Amino acid sequence: MRRLLFILPAAALVLLSAIFIILLSRPRDPGEIPSPFIGKPVPAFRLPALDGDGEVSDVDLKGRVSVFNVFASWCLPCKIEHPILMRMAREGKVRVVGLNYKDKPADAKKWLAELGNPYARIAADEKGRVAIDFGVYGVPETFIIDATGIIRYKHIGPIHPGEYAEKIVPVIERLLREERP
Amino acid sequence: MIRPRTGVRAALAAALVAVTVGLAAPPARAVGANEALPDPALEARARELFKELRCLVCQNQSIDDSDAELARDLRILVRERLLAGDSNEEIIRFLTSRYGDFVLLKPPLKASTVALWTAPFALLLIGGAVVVLRLRARRTAREARPLDAQERARLRALLDDDGDDGGKGAGA
Numbered sequence: 074m075r076r077l078l079f080i081l082p083a084a085a086l087v088l089l090s091a092i093f094i095i096l097l098s099r100p101r102d103p104g105e106i107p108s109p110f111i112g113k114p115v116p117a118f119r120l121p122a123l124d125g126d127g128e129v130s131d132v133d134l135k136g137r138v139s140v141f142n143v144f145a146s147w148c149l150p151c152k153i154e155h156p157i158l159m160r161m162a163r164e165g166k167v168r169v170v171g172l173n174y175k176d177k178p179a180d181a182k183k184w185l186a187e188l189g190n191p192y193a194r195i196a197a198d199e200k201g202r203v204a205i206d207f208g209v210y211g212v213p214e215t216f217i218i219d220a221t222g223i224i225r226y227k228h229i230g231p232i233h234p235g236e237y238a239e240k241i242v243p244v245i246e247r248l249l250r251e252e253r254p
Numbered sequence: 255m256i257r258p259r260t261g262v263r264a265a266l267a268a269a270l271v272a273v274t275v276g277l278a279a280p281p282a283r284a285v286g287a288n289e290a291l292p293d294p295a296l297e298a299r300a301r302e303l304f305k306e307l308r309c310l311v312c313q314n315q316s317i318d319d320s321d322a323e324l325a326r327d328l329r330i331l332v333r334e335r336l337l338a339g340d341s342n343e344e345i346i347r348f349l350t351s352r353y354g355d356f357v358l359l360k361p362p363l364k365a366s367t368v369a370l371w372t373a374p375f376a377l378l379l380i381g382g383a384v385v386v387l388r389l390r391a392r393r394t395a396r397e398a399r400p401l402d403a404q405e406r407a408r409l410r411a412l413l414d415d416d417g418d419d420g421g422k423g424a425g426a
Contacts, residue, residue: 106310109354175323201327208352210310210324 108208108227115141115222116206120196123173123181129196135222138248139168140215142192143204145176146184148212154231155188157241162191167217167245171195174204174212217244220252289329296336303332303342307349308359316359 110116119130134141142158144151162169171192173181178197185192198204207216217226226244228236291297304318309325317325317332328349335345349357361367401409 104313106356107354109351201324202331205324205327205331205352208354210353 102229105229106210108224110208110216110224111227113224115216115218115224116203118196118203118206120172120198120203123171123178123195123197129170129194131222133170133194133196134218136220137168138166138220138245138252139170139218140245141170141172141207141218142216143172143174143207143209143212143214145174145212146180147176148174150231151213152188153233154213154215155191157232157234157237158191159189160237162193166249168193172204172207172209173197174209175199175201215241217241217248219248289326289333291333291337296333299342300329300333300336303336303345304329306346306359307332308357310353310357 115131115134117131119128121127122129133139140158140161158169161167169191171194173195175198178199181195181197196203207214211229213231215228215232216224217228219225225248226241228241232241291300301318305316307317307328309315309317309320309322309328311322311324312320315325317328332345332349335348340348346358355362355364361370363371
């Protein structure tokens with residue numbers, strides 16, 4: 074009995090320490106909120122195209138593996154990930170679609186003229202309503218959508234080159250394989 | 255019951271009114287005046303909802319407290335849905351379907367949150383049980399037990415030794 078009294082708290086301490094060490098050493102940003110959209114179809118939306126050429130809707134995110142990137146010209150981190158998006162567009166494996174979030178169309182166009190335009194289509198979400206429908210809470214955010222229009226992955230914050238290679242590319246490759254079995 | 259004299263009572267009433275008014279006045283908040291709904295009942299519901307909803311940008315503030323742009327957008331959205339006649343539950347569902355349970359400052363009771371909700375009570379029960387058991391053990395330990403034969407004999411010998419006979423037979 075006396076020995077148990079010593080062993081039990083010691084065991085509890087060891088167990089708790091193990092849990093803390095495992096959870097704390099996992100590379101997780103507590104600011105990243107898990108998206109309830111993973112595994113769900115893209116929400117329906119319809120917005121004017123930034124270039125004034127008709128509308129962009131959820132239909133533009135179906136039929137091909139797509140990368141849906143929320144960006145704004147006022148968003149500095151967007152500039153950091155911009156080369157990655159340019160690379161995706163150049164490689165052409167996926168369709169890159171943009172959601173221009175709470176931006177002035179003129180500013181967005183100027184930004185794209187300066188840095189290059191990786192987007193096949195850009196929806197202009199001046200009020201930020203469609204972004205809310207996608208559960209966006211900051212820019213940039215990037216969704217990877219499979220050919221059937223199901224959201225399969227969400228990246229919060231700018232995509233750094235390392236993250237692109239480690240997280241984004243494997244998801245894209247997997248979805249491409251699914252598309253062509 | 256003690257009734258204060260009228261003068262005192264009036265002063266008390268005035269003080270009470272002052273305190274109540276002070277408490278009822280809304281604290282400084284991030285909402286622009288143009289955002290509020292004209293219907294006070296709806297606006298009250300909106301404010302109740304705001305307090306339950308997390309600002310996803312700042313994460314430890316409600317959208318009622320936050321100055322963030324997204325918090326403002328969500329306030330406008332909640333007010334719009336209230337005007338459209340949505341119930342509180344519908345509005346909460348609308349937001350959790352987009353932002354997950356994280357948008358709620360109070361986590362809902364679910365299979366995945368049972369441990370979160372029950373652990374404090376379970377720990378309190380365990381702690382209480384430990385305290386009760388220990389106290390009880392200590393009390394029984396301190397309680398007098400009758401002397402055994404050997405002790406009685408020793409006590410008698412000590413008392414006899416004294417020479418004074420006064421304590422004789424007072425054992426146990």
